[in-house]
Amino acid sequence: MSSAAAPAARRPGGRTARIRTQVLDAVSAVLTESGYDALSIDAVAARAGVHRATVYRRWHDVGGLLADVVDAAGGQPWQPRDTGSLRADLAALNDEIQDSLSVESSIALALIAVSFRSEEAAGALRRLWEDRYEQSEIIVERAVRRGELAPGVDARALLVAATAPVYHRLVLLRTPPDPDLPDRAAHTAALAAAAGAFG
Amino acid sequence: MSSAAAPAARRPGGRTARIRTQVLDAVSAVLTESGYDALSIDAVAARAGVHRATVYRRWHDVGGLLADVVDAAGGQPWQPRDTGSLRADLAALNDEIQDSLSVESSIALALIAVSFRSEEAAGALRRLWEDRYEQSEIIVERAVRRGELAPGVDARALLVAATAPVYHRLVLLRTPPDPDLPDRAAHTAALAAAAGAFG
Numbered sequence: 324m325s326s327a328a329a330p331a332a333r334r335p336g337g338r339t340a341r342i343r344t345q346v347l348d349a350v351s352a353v354l355t356e357s358g359y360d361a362l363s364i365d366a367v368a369a370r371a372g373v374h375r376a377t378v379y380r381r382w383h384d385v386g387g388l389l390a391d392v393v394d395a396a397g398g399q400p401w402q403p404r405d406t407g408s409l410r411a412d413l414a415a416l417n418d419e420i421q422d423s424l425s426v427e428s429s430i431a432l433a434l435i436a437v438s439f440r441s442e443e444a445a446g447a448l449r450r451l452w453e454d455r456y457e458q459s460e461i462i463v464e465r466a467v468r469r470g471e472l473a474p475g476v477d478a479r480a481l482l483v484a485a486t487a488p489v490y491h492r493l494v495l496l497r498t499p500p501d502p503d504l505p506d507r508a509a510h511t512a513a514l515a516a517a518a519g520a521f522g
Numbered sequence: 523m524s525s526a527a528a529p530a531a532r533r534p535g536g537r538t539a540r541i542r543t544q545v546l547d548a549v550s551a552v553l554t555e556s557g558y559d560a561l562s563i564d565a566v567a568a569r570a571g572v573h574r575a576t577v578y579r580r581w582h583d584v585g586g587l588l589a590d591v592v593d594a595a596g597g598q599p600w601q602p603r604d605t606g607s608l609r610a611d612l613a614a615l616n617d618e619i620q621d622s623l624s625v626e627s628s629i630a631l632a633l634i635a636v637s638f639r640s641e642e643a644a645g646a647l648r649r650l651w652e653d654r655y656e657q658s659e660i661i662v663e664r665a666v667r668r669g670e671l672a673p674g675v676d677a678r679a680l681l682v683a684a685t686a687p688v689y690h691r692l693v694l695l696r697t698p699p700d701p702d703l704p705d706r707a708a709h710t711a712a713l714a715a716a717a718g719a720f721g
Contacts, residue, residue, distance in 0.1 A: 359639070435694065436638035440558070445696055452695055483695075484710050487686035490694055495634065496651055496682075497644055511683050515714040 345371040346378055347395050350388045355428035359437050362388070386441035393434055393447035403459050409466035410506070410513040413485040416459060417505030420486055424493040425500040435494055456482055466516075477521040484521070485512035544570040545577055546594050549587045554627035558636050561587070585640035592633055592646035602658050608665035609705070609712040612684040615658060616704030619685055623692040624699040634693055655681055665715075676720040683720070684711035 336343075349371035353362050362385050368375040382388045404415040423431040438445040456479055463478035488508040492498050515521070535542075548570035552561050561584050567574040581587045603614040622630040637644040655678055662677035687707040691697050700706075714720070 438696070439635035439638060449696055480706065480710075483687050483690060484683075484707070487690035488682050490690055491682060491686035495689055495693065497637070497648055507679070508683070511679075511714045511719040512710075514717040514719045515710045518713040518717050520710040520713045 342371075342373055342377065343381075343391070343395075346373055346382070346388070347392050349373075350392050351430050354433045354437075355430055359433065359440070362437075364388075386443035389434065389437050389441055389444035390447035392430075393444065393451050397447075397451045397454050401455070401458060403462050405465065409462065409469075409471045409516070410509050412462040412465070413482075413509035413512055414506040416462065416482075417486060417489045417509055420489050421493065421500050421505050424490070432494065472516055473519075473522060475522060476516060481512055481516050481521045484515065485509050541570075541572055541576065542580075542590070542594075545572055545581070545587070546591050548572075549591050550629050553632045553636075554629055558632065558639070561636075563587075584636075585642035588633065588636050588640055588643035589646035591629075592643065592650050596646075596650045596653050600654070600657060602661050604664065607668075608661065608670045608715070609708050611661040611664070612681075612708030612711055613705040615661065615681075616685060616688045616708055619688050620692065620699050620704050623689070631693065671715055672718075672721060674721060675715060680711055680715050680720045683714065684708050 346367060349367045350362065353366050353370055357366075364378050364382070364384065365375060367388060368378045371378070378388075382391060403412060404419075406412050406415055423429060434444065434448055438448045459482050460478040463472065463476060463481055466472040467474050467476065485508055488511075489504055492504060493500060545566060548566045549561065552565050552569055556565075563577050563581070563583065564574060566587060567577045570577070577587075581590060602611060603618075605611050605614055622628060633643065633647055637647045658681050659677040662671065662675060662680055665671040666673050666675065684707055687710075688703055691703060692699060
């Protein structure tokens with residue numbers, strides 16, 4: 324999700340962490356400026372101002388670099404907004420997803436694209452999505468506590484139903500972002516949940 | 523959708539059509555057996571038993587070949603099943619989508635993957651999806667005629683809501699197919715529609 328766009332630069336630590344930050348930021352820069360086909364150990368090392376052998380020794384190949392970019396994003400603190408209602412919480416989540424996928428040269432979109440070519444990147448993206456959906460389940464827990472939803476609702480199924488149309492439109496159908504879609508998809512999922520779809 | 527998997531071989535016509543059939547079937551064969559990175563004018567010409575210059579003259583590059591595979595699939599006759607109920611019609615559509623995406627070396631999945639690398643293939647895939655969703659709108663029209671849905675429902679939004687979770691799980695989350703998902707996603711969309719989500 325959107326935090327895949329967060330620069331690794333926020334990570335603390337010593338020289339090793341600093342080199343990781345430089346290298347992962349260079350991966351993002353090369354990806355978004357020149358695209359996947361321009362991504363290579365050499366291009367990243369040059370961009371990061373780090374010796375090629377250092378990058379090669381630690382990340383081995385492009386797949387290893389991309390997987391670490393995603394893992395670094397997963398390490399960033401993230402939590403969904405708390406707006407006070409299920410529909411608005413889901414709409415805020417969808418807004419964040421739509422923004423991250425529709426910005427100029429989206430790193431989130433680039434990572435999805437490369438996940439089709441690197442098993443290592445695909446695995447890392449799968450872990451990131453798993454984390455984000457798990458972190459988003461609190462949206463459903465809050466709705467249950469407010470009495471908006473009956474206990475025992477399948478939080479994951481509800482979250483996937485609410486977010487999938489946004490990904491579908493921007494990543495697969497590749498149609499321009501629709502400013503109304505985040506709330507419309509949220510509203511649809513909330514109505515279905517109220518009708519017992521995920522019970 | 524699933525018909526992206528249909529071989530071009532059903533197309534009628536003379537020598538030109540026969541060569542197109544041989545070449546497009548060769549593209550599908552190379553893609554599913556060896557993957558996108560193995561796809562080249564030379565590999566396709568060799569596989570099709572057609573002269574390299576012939577392939578080059580007509581399709582120019584890999585993007586042109588892939589776009590024509592998708593356009594050929596779009597030219598195949600296709601219509602959604604008529605089961606007698608909205609939920610079952612949508613579930614049948616989702617079953618077809620899930621099958622096409624989860625078969626061993628799915629051509630549908632391969633085309634989605636390459637659409638991230640070829641603007642020409644992306645455009646063709648966009649046209650195919652537009653056709654398939656338009657052809658699927660009859661599912662909603664039938665439900666309105668049966669009185670299952672109120673007139674004026676946004677058929678496209680309903681169809682995207684019903685199908686997006688299946689694509690999301692198999693194409694983006696890359697999790698194994700869930701035999702219950704096609705009907706569950708159909709049921710969710712039907713409940714939301716009955717609650718006025720797409721009115």
